[in-house]
Amino acid sequence: MFTGIVEELGTVLALEEQSDAVRLTVEGSVTTDAALGDSIAVNGCCLTVATRGEGSFTADVMKMTLDKTSLGALEVGHRVNLERACTPTTRLGGHIVQGHVDTTGTILRREPGEHWELVEIALPEQIRRYVVLHGSITVDGISLTVAELHDESLVVSLIPETLARTTLGFKQPGDPVNLEADIIAKHVERLIKND
Structure with a gap:
């Protein structure tokens, strides 16, 4: 779950096309405490951290997500909104956001x-x-x-x-x-x- 309060603007570093998905690599400081399997919202889409680098993370984005959201239009260098999932002690500064784009x-x-x-x-x-x-x-x-x-x-x-x-x-x-x-x-x- 997220709050809709964007933590930072990240930058798309790489898009690796796969047969039915894309491996998306994003640079951003929100990754400093991200662990594998953590959720990070990218332009409001809840994605799972698959790998982590120095100041970046990679997530697998399946075809359905690419078709249903604007993530399919991303290119290297594009800026994206980033927010880590909230914890039970996080202030809910926005509203309850699932990261499931309609x-x-x-x-x-x-x-x-x-x-x-x-x-x-x-x-x-x-x-x-x-x-x-x-x-x-x-x-x-x-x-x-x-x-x-x-x-x-x-x-x-x-x-x-x-x-x-x-x-x-x-x-x-x-x-x-x-x-x-x-x-x-x-x-x-x-x-x-x-x-």
């Missing part, structure tokens, strides 16, 4: 303000029912509040810290982002349907 959305527009920036993202139909105004959404692993909600899109408001420390600081209209809806909404829906 779908991808596309950045539609950016609107700079004096002290923040609004980013509008296309909201795919399969997760619309889980998204509410002022509720939580995970975008590329970042826990964000829905500032505006439209029929086919949502808007998030990014403070300077988020712009400086995450991929949303430089992604542009047309770029894909990973979206994970709030797990609590999914559980409530399931409970109601089974009642």
